[in-house]
Amino acid sequence: RAKAAGGGCYRVFETGMGEELRRRQTLKVDLSGAIERGELELAFQPIVDLRSGRVGSFEALMRWNRARRGLVAPAEFIPTAEETGLILPIGRWALEHACTEAAGWPAEVKVAVNLSPFQFRQTDLAQDVAAALRVSGLSPGRLVLEITESLPLLGNCENLTVLHRLRELGVQIALDDFGTGYASLGYLHQFRFDNLKVDRSFVCSITKGREARTILHAVTRMAHMLGMTVTAEGVETPEQLRHVQMEGCDHVQGYFFSRPVPASEVGALIASLNGAAIP
Numbered sequence: 001r002a003k004a005a006g007g008g009c010y011r012v013f014e015t016g017m018g019e020e021l022r023r024r025q026t027l028k029v030d031l032s033g034a035i036e037r038g039e040l041e042l043a044f045q046p047i048v049d050l051r052s053g054r055v056g057s058f059e060a061l062m063r064w065n066r067a068r069r070g071l072v073a074p075a076e077f078i079p080t081a082e083e084t085g086l087i088l089p090i091g092r093w094a095l096e097h098a099c100t101e102a103a104g105w106p107a108e109v110k111v112a113v114n115l116s117p118f119q120f121r122q123t124d125l126a127q128d129v130a131a132a133l134r135v136s137g138l139s140p141g142r143l144v145l146e147i148t149e150s151l152p153l154l155g156n157c158e159n160l161t162v163l164h165r166l167r168e169l170g171v172q173i174a175l176d177d178f179g180t181g182y183a184s185l186g187y188l189h190q191f192r193f194d195n196l197k198v199d200r201s202f203v204c205s206i207t208k209g210r211e212a213r214t215i216l217h218a219v220t221r222m223a224h225m226l227g228m229t230v231t232a233e234g235v236e237t238p239e240q241l242r243h244v245q246m247e248g249c250d251h252v253q254g255y256f257f258s259r260p261v262p263a264s265e266v267g268a269l270i271a272s273l274n275g276a277a278i279p
């Protein structure tokens with residue numbers, strides 16, 4: 001039969017495409033009902049302040065507990081959410097939920113929430129953030145908004161205006177995934193971020209050669225001179241920790257300290273990390 005249809009390879013390819021389309025279609029349909037069905041969750045990963053050795057904040061990381069399929073990682077559904085516009089209600093949910101959780105934590109612990117560049121297209125992002133703060137009662141100084149540089153966000157003046165409006169609310173703004181995009185340095189003179197998060201892929205390379213360490217050292221100094229703090233992402237080993245410490249990073253996030261945990265484990269994790277000495 002395959003032969004009759006003009007060659008086996010072609011046929012297999014065609015079936016594959018159909019499956020992919022169907023997979024994406026059901027993903028969209030399922031995702032559109034995820035909030036109402038209570039399938040979205042936030043996991044929280046601690047970010048440790050190297051100077052004090054204590055937990056300074058937690059990053060809220062979205063998880064989708066998809067019916068009959070189990071946990072889905074954000075890399076698998078955020079792009080679909082952005083494509084369909086579902087990122088707006090989902091992003092709003094994450095903001096409000098993260099702020100509400102954080103309001104119950106010790107007052108010195110902040111929460112960091114990821115914003116999609118697509119959320120900037122909507123004019124009332126600052127209003128959403130203000131609403132999340134109001135509803136949760138969280139003080140603005142305890143909210144950090146993480147913005148990824150993977151899209152040409154700041155090329156657009158309106159986006160820059162939104163950033164300034166967010167800043168006026170009293171929240172902190174972090175540039176996420178630094179070192180992966182194409183506009184890294186360009187971003188820094190357009191807006192004064194409070195915090196720079198050096199991407200995991202970069203942290204990965206620091207034990208492999210002197211060059212990466214020199215770059216991290218220079219980036220950290222530059223960030224400090226511009227009034228930003230620096231967070232190293234994805235630190236997994238004591239060796240990586242030693243290097244990011246040596247090059248002057250202020251905060252560390254990564255499996256070395258902890259994987260992202262459910263909200264119910266945050267309290268115990270703060271206690272155990274704050275009680276432990278940094279090697």
Ligand code: C2E
Pocket residue numbers: 045060061062073074075078091094114115116146148176177200233234235236253254255256260
């Ligand atoms: P991100 O904001 O850069 O978050 C850090 C990612 O690195 C998380 O992956 C975290 O689990 C992972 N990670 C942290 N430490 C380590 C480590 O030591 N080793 C390794 N291998 N990985 C580590 P996750 O949770 O899968 O999230 C991936 C991305 O999805 C995030 O990258 C962020 O861009 C996006 N994302 C997550 N939650 C949200 C959300 O609520 N809204 C939006 N718009 N994006 C989100």
Ligand code: MG
Pocket residue numbers: 059114146176
């Ligand atoms: Mg992030």
Ligand code: MG
Pocket residue numbers: 176177197199233
């Ligand atoms: Mg990041």
Ligand code: MG
Pocket residue numbers: 176177199200233
């Ligand atoms: Mg990253």
